[in-house]
Amino acid sequence: MITLIGNELAEKGLKFMHYGAASQCEKCRFKVTCIDSLEGGRMYEIREVKNTEHHCMVHNSGKVKVVDVEKATIKTAIDSKRAFEGSNIVFSSPNCKEDCSIRELCFPDGLYHEDKCKIIKKMGQPKEKCPKGLNLSVVLLKQQ
Numbered sequence: 248m249i250t251l252i253g254n255e256l257a258e259k260g261l262k263f264m265h266y267g268a269a270s271q272c273e274k275c276r277f278k279v280t281c282i283d284s285l286e287g288g289r290m291y292e293i294r295e296v297k298n299t300e301h302h303c304m305v306h307n308s309g310k311v312k313v314v315d316v317e318k319a320t321i322k323t324a325i326d327s328k329r330a331f332e333g334s335n336i337v338f339s340s341p342n343c344k345e346d347c348s349i350r351e352l353c354f355p356d357g358l359y360h361e362d363k364c365k366i367i368k369k370m371g372q373p374k375e376k377c378p379k380g381l382n383l384s385v386v387l388l389k390q391q
Contacts, residue, residue: 251281252293252314253306261293262319264356269305277301281311289390290357292319320367320387324352324377330384332369338362338388341381348375352385364388 256263265285272278285291297313329336339361340354352373358364370385377383 248284248316249280250284250291250314250316251277251301251303251311253303254300254308254310254312255306257293257296257312257314259293259296262290263293264288264290271304275303277303277311285316288357288359290319290321291316318390319357320389321355321357322352322370322385323355323358323388324349324373324383324385325388327382327384330366330369330386332366334366335391336364336366336388338364338390341379343379343381345378347378349373349377349383353383358388358390363391365391 252263265287267287268278268282272282275281293314293316295315297315299313300310301313302309303311323338325336325338338358343350343353365388367387367389370387373383373385
């Protein structure tokens with residue numbers, strides 16, 4: 248999908264979180280292309296940077312570039328029994344309130360409970376064991 252991003256950020260492979268529009272965006276003629284095509288709270292990755300630039304009052308450089316983005320793959324921990332490369336799953340974080348070293352893997356930014364995802368790659372076990380004793384595998388997920 249096509250969107251706009253600040254010149255200083257426009258680099259193939261860059262991952263970014265879309266948090267929504269700034270107040271200045273509401274009156275911008277590029278809002279539909281720039282903001283409305285993206286979903287708030289989702290992680291995106293730039294696939295291609297186009298040569299086209301536009302003026303922008305939000306970004307520090309004063310300019311934005313046209314980029315082609317897709318939803319990014321997200322590293323997360325899931326139940327090992329469900330961790331098969333290429334399979335489709337419904338993402339669900341564990342029922343856990345522990346503040347442990349692997350919490351970010353279990354509750355990754357950019358994924359929501361019951362998102363439909365595809366397992367792109369199985370990456371093995373987390374570096375630390377789950378304090379609740381859950382058998383987890385680290386995987387790369389792509390929201391469908």
